[in-house]
Amino acid sequence: MVGLPQGGPRRPDSVDRTLAFGLLVLVALVPAFLFARMEVQREFLQGDRWRVRTVAGTLAAEAGGIARVPMLARALREAGPPTPSVLFLQAAGGTDEFGIAQPARLMALDPEGHPLEAPEDLRTRYQEVAGRARAALEEGQSPEACLEEGDRVICAAASQGGQGAGAVIPRSQATPPWTVPLGVLLAGCLVLAAIQARFPQRIRLGAGLVGLATGAATAGLLAQGAQRLLADLSASEATLARALAAPGLPAHQPVLGLAYLLVVALAAGALAAGLVPPLAQVLADLRDRPWLYLSIAPAMTGMVLLIFVPFFMGVYLAFLDNQGRFVGLANFLDILIPSATGETRFWFTLGVTVMWTFLNVALHVAIGLALALVLSDARLKGKAIYRVLLIVPWAVPNYITALVWKWIFNTQYGPANALLAILGLSPVDWLGRSFWTNFTANLVTNTWLGFPFMMVISLGALQSIPADLYEAAEMDGAGRWQRFRHITLPLLKPALVPAIVLGTIWTFNMFNVVYLVSGGAPDNQTNILITEAYRAFRVLKNHGLAAAYSLIIFLILAAWTAITNRVTRAAENVYE
Amino acid sequence: MRTLRRGSLLAVLGIAAMACGKAPAPPPPSTGKPAVEAPAQAPTEVVLWHSYREGEKAALETLIEEFHRKQGAIRVRLLNVPYDAFVDKVTIATPRGQGPDLFIFAHNMLGEWVDRHHLVEPISQRIPPETLKRFLPQTVKALVYQQSLYGLPLAFKSLALFTNPDLVPRVPETAEELVAAARSATRKEEGRYGLVYEASLLYFNAPFLHGFGGTILDASGKPHLTEDPIVQAVEWVRGLFREGVLPSGISSAMVTSLFNEGKAGMVISGPWFLGEIAKDRRYEVGMLPTMPGGRRAMPFLGSEGIFLSAFSNHKDEALQVMDFLTTDDAAMVRLQQGRQTVANAAVYDREEVRADRVIQAFRSQAENSVLMPSRPEMQVLWSTADMAINRSVFGDVPVRKALEEAQAKVEADLAKMAR
Numbered sequence: 001m002v003g004l005p006q007g008g009p010r011r012p013d014s015v016d017r018t019l020a021f022g023l024l025v026l027v028a029l030v031p032a033f034l035f036a037r038m039e040v041q042r043e044f045l046q047g048d049r050w051r052v053r054t055v056a057g058t059l060a061a062e063a064g065g066i067a068r069v070p071m072l073a074r075a076l077r078e079a080g081p082p083t084p085s086v087l088f089l090q091a092a093g094g095t096d097e098f099g100i101a102q103p104a105r106l107m108a109l110d111p112e113g114h115p116l117e118a119p120e121d122l123r124t125r126y127q128e129v130a131g132r133a134r135a136a137l138e139e140g141q142s143p144e145a146c147l148e149e150g151d152r153v154i155c156a157a158a159s160q161g162g163q164g165a166g167a168v169i170p171r172s173q174a175t176p177p178w179t180v181p182l183g184v185l186l187a188g189c190l191v192l193a194a195i196q197a198r199f200p201q202r203i204r205l206g207a208g209l210v211g212l213a214t215g216a217a218t219a220g221l222l223a224q225g226a227q228r229l230l231a232d233l234s235a236s237e238a239t240l241a242r243a244l245a246a247p248g249l250p251a252h253q254p255v256l257g258l259a260y261l262l263v264v265a266l267a268a269g270a271l272a273a274g275l276v277p278p279l280a281q282v283l284a285d286l287r288d289r290p291w292l293y294l295s296i297a298p299a300m301t302g303m304v305l306l307i308f309v310p311f312f313m314g315v316y317l318a319f320l321d322n323q324g325r326f327v328g329l330a331n332f333l334d335i336l337i338p339s340a341t342g343e344t345r346f347w348f349t350l351g352v353t354v355m356w357t358f359l360n361v362a363l364h365v366a367i368g369l370a371l372a373l374v375l376s377d378a379r380l381k382g383k384a385i386y387r388v389l390l391i392v393p394w395a396v397p398n399y400i401t402a403l404v405w406k407w408i409f410n411t412q413y414g415p416a417n418a419l420l421a422i423l424g425l426s427p428v429d430w431l432g433r434s435f436w437t438n439f440t441a442n443l444v445t446n447t448w449l450g451f452p453f454m455m456v457i458s459l460g461a462l463q464s465i466p467a468d469l470y471e472a473a474e475m476d477g478a479g480r481w482q483r484f485r486h487i488t489l490p491l492l493k494p495a496l497v498p499a500i501v502l503g504t505i506w507t508f509n510m511f512n513v514v515y516l517v518s519g520g521a522p523d524n525q526t527n528i529l530i531t532e533a534y535r536a537f538r539v540l541k542n543h544g545l546a547a548a549y550s551l552i553i554f555l556i557l558a559a560w561t562a563i564t565n566r567v568t569r570a571a572e573n574v575y576e
Numbered sequence: 577m578r579t580l581r582r583g584s585l586l587a588v589l590g591i592a593a594m595a596c597g598k599a600p601a602p603p604p605p606s607t608g609k610p611a612v613e614a615p616a617q618a619p620t621e622v623v624l625w626h627s628y629r630e631g632e633k634a635a636l637e638t639l640i641e642e643f644h645r646k647q648g649a650i651r652v653r654l655l656n657v658p659y660d661a662f663v664d665k666v667t668i669a670t671p672r673g674q675g676p677d678l679f680i681f682a683h684n685m686l687g688e689w690v691d692r693h694h695l696v697e698p699i700s701q702r703i704p705p706e707t708l709k710r711f712l713p714q715t716v717k718a719l720v721y722q723q724s725l726y727g728l729p730l731a732f733k734s735l736a737l738f739t740n741p742d743l744v745p746r747v748p749e750t751a752e753e754l755v756a757a758a759r760s761a762t763r764k765e766e767g768r769y770g771l772v773y774e775a776s777l778l779y780f781n782a783p784f785l786h787g788f789g790g791t792i793l794d795a796s797g798k799p800h801l802t803e804d805p806i807v808q809a810v811e812w813v814r815g816l817f818r819e820g821v822l823p824s825g826i827s828s829a830m831v832t833s834l835f836n837e838g839k840a841g842m843v844i845s846g847p848w849f850l851g852e853i854a855k856d857r858r859y860e861v862g863m864l865p866t867m868p869g870g871r872r873a874m875p876f877l878g879s880e881g882i883f884l885s886a887f888s889n890h891k892d893e894a895l896q897v898m899d900f901l902t903t904d905d906a907a908m909v910r911l912q913q914g915r916q917t918v919a920n921a922a923v924y925d926r927e928e929v930r931a932d933r934v935i936q937a938f939r940s941q942a943e944n945s946v947l948m949p950s951r952p953e954m955q956v957l958w959s960t961a962d963m964a965i966n967r968s969v970f971g972d973v974p975v976r977k978a979l980e981e982a983q984a985k986v987e988a989d990l991a992k993m994a995r
Contacts, residue, residue, distance in 0.1 A: 098708060098716045100700050101723040128698040131723030139796050145722075149694065411825045429825060433971050523963055542992055 010288065012280035014196040020279035021207055021272055022189040025214050028268035029185065032219055032260075036176050040226045042325070043252045044172040045153070047233050048082060049146050050249045051240065052155040052169040055084055057144065058244050059165030060157040069113040075243030076111050079236045083111050084167040085152075086118055088126050092162030101131045104163075122168065125149060130156040130164050176225040181218040188214030208273025215268025219261045317547035331548035346532075346552075353508060353528040356443070360507045361500060363447045368454025369492075375455075376462045387459075394452035402516035405445040406431070409517070431518055438518040438526045446513045450506075454499060461495035462488070501564045505557055529553050619651040620893045624882075625666065625676040627659040628914070630851065635914030639906050643897065650893045670695045670885050677888040678897060680730060683718040683879045686950040690721055697886040698724035702895055710904060712939075715919035718879030718947050727881030728902045729919035731910065733846050735783060735875035736941045738853075739860045743768075743841040747862030751787075751812075751873075754842070754865045758821035761841025770821035772834050773844035775813060776966040778958060779876060780844055784809040786874040786946050787867035792961075797953040799990075801961060801983040807976050812868075814969045824970045835859075847917045847938055861937040863944060877945035879919065911935065917942070956989045 012020075058072055066089060076083050086108055093104025106126075108118035118126075129147045133156040137143035146155040148171070156166035192210045196203060230252040241248030286293050321327045335346045371390060375383055393401060408414050409430035417427040430437045465488065473483050509530045514520065520527035520535070527535065530553060537546035628636055633656065640652045655676065657665055663685055669675040671693060689696050703725065708716050715729035739747050743761040748754040758770025774780045778792075785792060790805035800806070816822040826834075834840040836854040843849070844864070853859055864873035882898050884891060900906060907920035911929065917938045923929055924939050948954070964982035968975040 095723060096705070098713060098725070099720045099723060100725045124698060124701060127701060128722075128724050131698070131700075135722040147694065412830060432825060433967065523967075545992075 010284055012277075012284040014193055016280040016284040016287070017196055017203060017207070017276060018189050018193040020276050020283050021192050021211065022185065024271040024275050024279060025185060025188060025211055025218075025268045028211075028215055028264060028271050029181070029218055032264040032267075033176075033178060033181070033222060035260075036222045036226050039326070040174050040176055040229055041172075043230055044174045044233065045148070047237060047249065047252065048153045048169050048171055049148075049155065050237065051082065052084055052153055052167045053144055053146060053157065054240065054244060054246045055087065055167040056155045056157040056165050058246060059087060059089060059167070060143075060159045060163065066107075066113075069109060072244070073112050075240055078243055079240035081236075082169055082172050084169045085111070086116060086122065086168040087111060087113075088118075088130075088156070088164075088166035088168075090130060090164040090166075094162070101127070101134060122154075125154055126156060126166050126168070129154050130158065130166060132156070133158040133164060174229055176222050176229060178222070178225075180225075181221045184217045184221060185214060188217075204273055204277060207276040208269050211272025212265050212269030214272075216261060216265035218268075219264035223257075223260060314547050314550060317544055318551045319548075320544045322542055322544060327544070331544045332552070334545060335548055335552065348525075349527055349529055349532050352439075352526065356439070356514075356528055357504055357507045359443055360446050360450060360510075361503050363443070364450035364454045364503055364507075365496070365500065367447065367451040368456075369458045369496075371451070371455045372458035372462055373488075375459060390455060391452045393448050394456075398449050399512045399516055401449055402445055402513050405441070405448070406517050409441045431521060433522045435522060435525050438521050442514055442517050442526060445517050446507065446510055449513065450503065453503065454496075457495055457499040458492060461492045465491045497564070497567060501561065504560065504564075508557060509553070529556075619649055620890050621651050621653055622678060622890055622894050622897050623653050623655060623676040624897065625655050625657050625662070625679040627657055627662045628680070629656075632910070632914035632916055635910045635912075635916070636901075638913060639901060639909055642909075643900050646900075650896060652897055667693055667695070670887055673887055675885055675887060677885055677890055677894040678882055679885070680880065680882050682733070682948075683727070683729075683881055683950050684948050684954065686719065686721050686726055686883075688952045688955065689883075690726065691952055695886050696726045697884040697888070697891065698726055699728075699884055699895070699898075700725040702891075703728070707899065707902075710902065710907075710922065711919045712921050712942060714877055714942060714945065714947060715879040718877065718950065719881045721950055727883040728898050729879045729881050730902060730907075731880045731916040731918050732938075732942050733848070733878040733880060733917065734938065734941050734945045735780065735844050735846050735864065736938055737862050737864050738835070738843040738845060738849060739862065740835065740838060740841055741858050741860055742838065743770075747860055748842075748865050750865050751867045755816070755819075755821070758816070758841060759819070762821045764820055766839070768839045768841070769823045769834070770841040771816060771844075772823060772826060772831055772840035772842070774826055774828060774831065775817070775822055775824075775969060776826070776962060778961040778965060781809070781813055781965055782946070783844070783864045783873035783875040784813060784867065787864070787871050788812070788869065789871060793949045793951065793954055793957060797949075797951045797990075799953070799957055799983060799986045801964065801979045801986070802976070807979060809867075810965060810968055810975045810979065813965075814975060817969055847915070850915055850934065861934045863937060863941045872944045874944050874946045875941065876948040877942055878948050953990055957986050960985050960989070 055072060055076075059068055061068070069087070072087075087110070089107045089109065091105040093102040095101055106123065108116045108123070110116045125147065129145050132145035132147075133143050136145060137158045137160070143158040144155065146153060148154075151171050152168055153171055154166065154168050156164055158164045188210055192207060195206045195210065199206060234249075234251040237249050238251075240246075318331055319326055319328060321330070374380065375387060375390075380386075409416050411417060411427060411429045411432065414430070416430060420427055428437055430441045432438075469487050469491075470483055473487060478486070508528070510528070511530050511534065514526065514528050514531045515534070518526045520531055524532070524535065529549065533546050533549035533553065536542050536549055624640075626633075626636060637654065640654060643650075643652060662681060666675060666679055666681070667689070675695070686696065700723075707728070708725075711729050712732070715732050716725070718732075719725060719727040719729060737747060739757075740761075744757045748757050754771070761770040762768060778785075782792065785806050788805040788809040790803050790809060791800050792806070793799050813822070817824060823834075828845075831840070831843055831845060832849070832852045835843050836852075836857055838857075864875065866872050882901060884894050884898065888894055902920070904920050904922050907916075907918040907923045908926070908929075910916040911918045911923060917935060924936065929935060960982045964978040967973040968978035971978075
């Protein structure tokens, strides 16, 4: 262990670099491995379903049943695992006056045809699935139904004669082999350590190349392992399909193609190239001063678990459809490219959101600043009371305020229309079928909610402006407007710009007001992006679409923040 | 309240954008399960979630107390979950083993709970057939999904016609009588309307849609919003508005206050409205009228059932509780103390109930009703259909055009849901 360095952490040595490299490649590979595993398991589930459905269908076929069991047992033996654990045979039974399937004689067999005592809960589940199969038959659809429950798949088939059959299969737990890929990773680390010993100055390029090679090799091995598993499965299925003369399943395609290899390799390489030196620095420091890092560990763990993990899960979700299948950019295209019957009118909503944000923030700043100027006037009496009163809209939880305003805009009983009546104007159906009245209602509510924040910020900044600047300006003959324009505004900027950035983000995502006041009426037109995303989640129940929506919102706001951060930095030097 | 957040702004953005929907509610503390080797006397705890309030809640509590007096082996723990949060709570907590053993809810979520979440236990094999004879057949049928029975009915909820006898002397029998009565009760300058109901919603217009012979969602889950009878029905409602007997922009709170202030001749609402009518307001309840063409206006019938969780560890005990709560005697308590329109048929023939005109009116209406579809497709249809009705009845969009657009939208949504 090296002693505490004087004047900063020590330079990372090759142990730090190798550790950093291993860690980063692992970070690139873990998602790749999980993805491979998930895809394989999905194919296996499909295989399990097909197998158990085919077995049920064979048993349920007209004039089938018990007579077919020996043939089935032979075919299953020949095809190899996975083998169904229980077969069900059910005599014909009708439905009662409520449409409930009547209990008919139910027999449970093992795959060899020996009678079996099936547990009560399994029989109940089978009856449920069998009911679905019969309902499907009556609706003229394919007379089969399946249910995945815990670690088993249960399928049932119904025949025209009314009898049915079913089968249960334990779900296959298929995992592509991972020990060899891990070995490759370790080998990569050793290679890197060897390179470093000779060329420490080339570390960035070297790490990138080794990372690329390691990533490609590991991903390739993973993909190959997965492919072998799937090929075995397909062969077994083909055998069974032939023996039962049943329609087979198309061969399981290896999902982990060239693009997959390329992405994994590039991710590993890029991470290794870009992040090895900084991470190695951190690791060197960590080895020297572990207590320092231990003390921030709780906060970091919290950040990772509460922010980064959900965030990346959300990103992943954006690429899946409702059944959890990977669909690439389909969700994004669905949002960004308008279609005739398309639910989401992204560009329209974006336009509304931008207008909504701009008008709100402009009003917040204008009203907040004006009030702050009034309140900061030394001649004003009872300042404390005004200040408290003006902060009230901010202090009340905003959904309560939103609901109060919704009532204010009520056509029949709302004070807004009562006020119009006093002025001799005809009442307005605020939350009715017009876009502009709904939008105005939302805008007024959010302005009420938003100006106190800008006022408080401006007030604080105004009090920090030295009074002698004004005195000097007055001596030089500057007027009221000139003093405001050339002293107040520039000195407010460092406080106001971050407040505006923050206000913009809040307003952009101001879910409560839009959802509670107009609720998107009419026809979802006053929805902003965040309420549209919620609608995709809650009403359309399309989680992938909602996640894609959120990701787009995130990108817009991230870009906005990056741009304004520059502006803010430019404004920081105003006192110099 | 907003507070300035510290830390990485980007990270904050991250959660703001990703957690846009609903963060999963923190799971309720798990119910202390009795130890496996507990002494024989220790009672089994069955957790029952409901969203009842006031009278219905009191009636349920009375019944549970009685159940505890009768036997000592099972203790029922009631948990009152707010109605708005009920579906989410059940859907999220139950598959994680933190939900109730039993819960009470309307039947219309059944399809989704069974198809998507597998969280309701089928009880076809566990309920003796004679138990089902207790109930009005419609209320049982509502709880049957794909030939399996998923619950026992407690009560039914359907719309009926409430009248203010001061403005409408007798409950109209036909659509013409309804229109005539509404016309004579309307005094627009006093803010008084003949017929007040939430006419912008599909649920409240469904009686007329069915009364003209329409089918909103068929048994296989296909919407039929552009059928002629449905167009005619919406045209008819639009006529009421054009004539000025039906006000626009009505919410449920406004229905209540207009009726209580004597500014509504007739109101279309359900049994829940009984608890909202002011003590001194006289009212009558009758069936919805027959429509042109001779069919009765038939509201959607909702059956409120008690469901057994598929994840319960005490299914046998829970079934005993279900059975107890649905006996005729228990139904009588729910009817009298909770003013529930109970599902038990025999109760309506008892002496003290036969004289109850209000309860009897709802019972007759239940026999002239259409079961609310419990298929998941229906959940997609509601808001789009509401919009079409709202646009065409109160707006300038031709009825057929609005319905055609709604039909296209629902079909697209369904395709999206299936994908």
